[in-house]
Amino acid sequence: MNDNRSVKEKNLELKPSPEKVKIAAFLCKWCSYAGADLAGGSRKKYPPNVIVIRTSCSARTNPLFVWKSLEKGLDGVLVSGCHPGECHYSEGNYHTRRNFAVFRKLLEYIGIEPERFHMSWVSAAEGDKWAQVVKEVVKTVESAGPNTYFSKKKEDNA
Amino acid sequence: MLEQLRKKAKELLKNKEVEVIIGYQKSNNNSFTTPCFIESEDGVDRLTWDEHCVYNLSLYLKEVKGKVGIVAKGCDVKSIVALMQENQIDRDRIKIIALECQAQVDQEGQILEKCRTCQVHIPGMYDELVRSKTSPSKIESKESDKEYSVLEELEAKSTPERWQFWQRQFEKCIRCYACRQVCPLCYCSECISEKTAPQWILPSPSLKGNTTWNIVRAFHLAGRCIDCGECERVCPVNIPLRRLNKKMEKEIQTMFNYVPGLDSKKKPPLVDFRVDDPQEFIR
Amino acid sequence: MARIGVFVCHCGTNISATVDVKKVAEIAKGFPGVKFATDYRYMCSEPGQDLIQKMVKEHNLTRIVVAACSPSLHEKTFRTCTQNAGLNPYFFEMANIREQCSWVHDDREEATLKAIDIVKLATAKVGKNNPLQTTFIPVEKKVLIIGGGISGIQAAIDVAFNGFKAVIVEREPSIGGRMAMFDKTFPTLDCAACILTPKMVEVNQSDLIKLYTYSEVEEVSGYVGNFKVKIRRKARLVDENKCNGCGTCWQRCPVRLPSEFDMNLGKRKAIYVPFPQAVPNVPVIDQKHCLYINKKKCGICKKVCPFEAIDYEQEDEVIEEQFGAIIVATGFTMFDHSIYGEYGYGKYKNVTTGLHFERMLNSSGPTGGKIVRPSDGKEAKKVVFIQCVGSRDEARGMPYCSRLCCMYTAKQALLLKEHNPEAEAYVFYIDIRAAGKNYEEFVERVQDEYGATYLRGRVSKIFQRNGRLMVRGCDTLSGTQIEIDADLVVLATALIARPDAIKLAQMLHIPYDQNRLFTEAHPKLAPVETVTTGVFLTGACQSPKDIPDTVATASAASVKACGLLSHEKLPIDPQIARVDVEICSGCLACKEVCPFGAIEKEEIVDRVTQQKRWVAKVAPSLCNGCGACNTACRPGAIDLDGFTEEQIFGQIESLTADKGNER
Incomplete structure (x- = not known):
């Protein structure tokens, strides 16, 4: 392998396309983050639209972080933690589950497409599942299209 | 009396x-x-x-x-x-x-x-x-057996229609925080809306900030609001806030079988959990 | 203002093959606060780390971002490196552009764009990192062992062997647990008492081991290194210091009661030791049935005791002691088969369980070693053993395999034949699970040498016909219905968690599964640890275990406990929750959600109003840093170092900076 490739191919265009959806994923560091690492270790390919924000536990992910992400223009949000009963902190993910069971109803009611918010349980052993979840989530968010909740464009079109 | x-x-x-x-x-x-x-x-x-x-x-x-x-x-x-x-x-x-x-x-x-x-x-x-000496029930019972009928119209709308509905409402908001001041359960000495590091909610009236404020308010009252309706009564621009509160109440009752304000010994639903809580929305 | 340095790793070609690392470094130079950015072939190598330290000095950097592999690999490495560069070790963030970028994407442009985002996210976070200091707590050099069965006994012996003090708290009047009830042990057929009793004596004689029998743990507070434990010492009504176990009292006691130790097949007195080899050899008065306690009559034991050890006025005593670590060895209980209609709802006297059979086998047991029908005391010749009673039955029993029933049933069938070669043994089984050293051979021997009849199938009904117990089942291998007129039926009932397991789990803040069995920290790599640092598991309280496994986990748990105790002080992770009392409204939602009991309420005087009010307070040594409290806190009064609101907001904002939306 030629390590100087990066020099040769220096002139990458690097213009993010405006249509490409961007998704924030809040992952607990014990299970889901490790699951995502495992997907890497086993070279599972998945789309590059998801950027991971590492948290202590899924319970750290305040539902309002999800709203903030959407408010600020991200196209979708994924929250992932350990499977029920496997939380490193024994019961954090049970709280996460309740919080989001309620919050997602609020989002929908306020008029946010349900396609934009996702949750998953991915264990440290589920690299395959992580890749699969990302594929599905990206596809679903793409079906809702770019977030235009507070953009001028939508107003004009309406 | x-x-x-x-x-x-x-x-x-x-x-x-x-x-x-x-x-x-x-x-x-x-x-x-x-x-x-x-x-x-x-x-x-x-x-x-x-x-x-x-x-x-x-x-x-x-x-x-x-x-x-x-x-x-x-x-x-x-x-x-x-x-x-x-x-x-x-x-x-x-x-x-x-x-x-x-x-x-x-x-x-x-x-x-x-x-x-x-x-x-x-x-x-x-x-x-x-107690009252006169016999009760002056209210004709046309709606009284349907606790959440107030939500039906909005729930029947499509997602974009609901977004439009609420945006029209939040557009009106002047961020007077009367809804917060009159709410017995908004007792925090310093509200999250006043926090600047980080800033959760844009402080001046704007569609974005107003939307965020109303989402935060509704979620912070979820499982706690006892539906006194004071927020809606005092809102100077007539935002139908009960339709937000009531929605949260309904979902929590459906999912967790909990009604706020009835038992002082019970844990509020959002600081509690059951091992078998619903999770059909989780992959 | 933070001065951030970004170091992008090639990881050989692991990253650089897919991500344009030079481009990433170049673009990172434009991120807010970034004063220096470069790439290097192996950041984790010594020259790589030297580079970081050199650049910190050269560019006066105050924060470090390394874009390389997963933090699970090298976060520690680079924290140390950051510290060596003269900075707070928590002024560092890792951008994972290998596992979560270069290894999972093929398109070079996409991967490079994503790597740029990941680095931007890390720089946004690191700028808001707080300097954190690791603090230390002293260690109390004593281990609490809850449960005095073979598990707790072995753990105590091992702790003492390592030179540390151990305290066993046992609920029953004597240590010994279930193993003391067994006759012989599989597959070697050692007599259980012969191998257990010496260990019980060793525990009793050790200067380092203290026994609290007839005692229960009532409250646990504190944390690793310094658990404060309240222990209730139930009133024995016998002074342990005066009594020498001569036995005059129980010989003379007029009240005869069924003996729990003998599974109600034999009798004990109202003042009794549960079995002859009890440790301590001090009787206890059964307050429910003692004539003196209930009717102020009798009082014989007090009169005959040569040592004036009987004390009717004795009361429960609650003592408090401190421990550095806790080993949970509370064992199991047996599944109650009376819910099974097909086995007669527990109505038939001659349908018994494995434990009853053990007591009958025992030559010092209630039947003197004779296998009899409990209904009439006559010798039982035809015995049917039924396995998986309550095990592997998701609908009515436990979903799991109880693991030892196959073996003890085989052993019991063998011993039956040894006691009476004329006897017939039938075993109904679903599968034979004999995975263990010399286990399979043992089961083979029981069938081939001892002639026990193994029938693969379920028993559909046990009923009575002409005063005989009829067992109807099927033999699925021959495809025939079978009816056996049995003298005795022995059910291999499932091993299950004790009914009060949940109470103990809550006391210790350890998780349990849907079967109320305590959950280990990791099923493979941390099998005797729990998520609560300093609390360890051994034996069947975690899952059904036979004696070798129980002893092995007991030794493992004690090594772990002693490992902790060998430190003078223990570091605690500074990435934990903290409360801003100015904002806290005292609703204590945080306390409700905290899985570790790390939050308590504290009364303070309000700075402005000068009035007293309640606020939440975090005990740093109890907090594990999950952040559930942060989410529960509406005004945002409680924050989590390492994952603060500001850090997370910064991360979200960094991702949306180029979204081009109206702001």
Whole structure:
């Protein structure tokens, strides 16, 4: 392998396309983050639209972080933690589950497409599942299209 | 009823069981009521009771120190229960003079929406109870058996329609925070909306900030709001806030079988969990 | 203002093959606060780390971002490196552009764009990192062992062997647990008492081991290194210091009661030791049935005791002791088969369980070693053993395999034949699970040498016909219905968690599964640890275990506990929750959600109003840093170092900076 490739191919265009959806994923560091690492270790390919924000536990992910992400223009949000009963902190993910069971109803009611918010349980052993979840989530968010909740464009079109 | 109420209030003050009684008095033009604070026996004649006593007086419980008597309707008692659940008031220092209440009316004389589905005409917790002598149920029961019928119209809309509906509403918001100030459960000395590091909510009125404020408010009250409806009543731009609160109430009742304000020993639903909580939405 | 340095790793070609690392470094130079950015072939190598330290000095950097592999690999490495560069070790963030970028994407442009985002996210976070200091707590050099069965006994012996003190708290009047009830042990057929009793004596004689029998743990507070434990010492009504176990009292006691130790097959007195080899050899008065306690009559034991050890006035005593670590060895209980209609709802006297059979086998047991029918005391010749009673039955029993029933049933069938070669043994089984050293051979021997009849199938019904117990089942291998007129039926009932397991789990803040069995920290790599640091598991309280496994986990748990105790002080992770009392409204939602009991309420005087009010307070040594409290806190009064609101907001904002939306 030629390590100087990066020099040769220096002139990458690097213009993010405006249509490409961007998704924030809040992952607990014990299970889901490790699951995502495992997907890497086993070279599972998945789309590059998801950027991971590492948290202590899924319970750290305040539902309002999800709203903030959407408010600020991200196209979708994924929250992932350990499977029920496997939380490193024994019961954090049970709280996460309740919080989001309620919050997602609020989002929908306020008029946010349900396609934009996702949750998953991915264990440290589920690299395959992580890749699969990302594929599905990206596809679903793409079906809702770019977030235009507070953009001028939508107003004009309406 | 009024005579009985005054008698009981007088006794409490006389026996030094309370230092102050929070109640209702006639407003200046006699057509409505305002809250009042009575500290002496001869003041109790100011107390009034009729269908214009809309205020949820439990709002004042945290601020008024010492031994307090409070005049409370069934819905107000629910917020007292919620405040007890959250460690905000010490039941021992409070005497509840509960009133049997059929319904309250707005300034046009219309029965309040919340009263149509009221389940607590006789309050669930009290020290003294003043009952009505007349036979109950003046409300025709057209909607009273459907607790959440107020939500149906909006729930039937499509997602973009709902977004548009709420955006039209939030557009009006002037961020006066009256909804917060009047809410007995918005008791935080420093609201998240005032936080600057980080800034959760854009402080000046803007569609984005207004939307965020209303989402935050609705979520922070989820599982706690006892539907006194005061937020909606005081909103100067008529945002239908009960339609947000009620939605949260409905979802929580459906999913967790929990109704706020009924049991001071129970954990509020969002600090509690069951191992078998619903999770069909999780991959 | 933070001065951030970004170091992008090639990881050989692991990253650089897919991500244009030079481009990433170049673009990172434009991120807010970034004063220096470069790439290097192996950041984790010594020259790589030297580079970081050199650049910190050269460019006066105050924060470090390394874009390389997963933090699970090298966060520690680079924290140390950051510290060596003269900075707070928590002024560092890792951008994972290998596992979560270069290894999972093929398109070079997409991967480079994503790597840029990941680095931007890390720089946004690191700028808001707080300097954190690791603090230390002293260690109390004593281990609490809850449960005095073989598990707790072995753990105590091992702790003492390592030179540390151990305290066993046992609920029953004697240590010994279930193993003391067994006759012989599989597959070697050692007599259980012969191998257990010496260990019980060793525990009793050790200067380092203290026994609290007839005692229960009532409350646990504190944390690793310094658990404060309240222990209730139930009133024995016998002074342990005066009694020498002569036995005069129980010989003379007039009250005869069924003996729990003998599974109600034998009798004991109202003042009794549960079995002859009990440790301590001090009786206890059964207050429910003692004539003196209930009717103020009798009082014989007090009169005959030569040492004036009987004390009717004795009361429960609650003592408090401190421990550095806790080993949970509370064992199991047996599944109650009376819910099974097909086995007669527990109505038939001659349908018994494995434990009853053990007591009958025992020559010092209630039947003197004779296998009899409990209904009439006559010898039982035809015995049917039924396995998986309550095990592997998701609908009515436990979903799991109880693991030892196959073996003890085989052992019991063998011993039956040894006691009476004329006897017939039938075993109904679903599968034979004999995975263990010499286990399979043992089961083979029971069938081939001892002639036990193994029938693969379920028993559909046990009923009575002409005063005989009829067992109807099927033999699925031959495809026939079978009816056996049995003298005795022995059910291999499932091993299950004790009914009060949840109470203990809550006390210790350890998780349990849907079967109420305590959950280990990791099923493979941390099998005796729990998520609560300093609390360890051994034996069947975690899952059904036979004696070898129980002893092995006991030794493992004690090694772990002693490992902790060998430190003078223990570091605690500074990435934990903290409360801003100015904002806290005292609702204590945080306390409700905290899985570790790390939050308590505290009364303070308000700075402004000068009035007293309640607020939440975090005990740093109890907090594990999950952040559930942060989410529950509406005004945002409680924050989590390492994952603060500001850090997370910064991360979200960094991702949306180029979204081009109206702001």
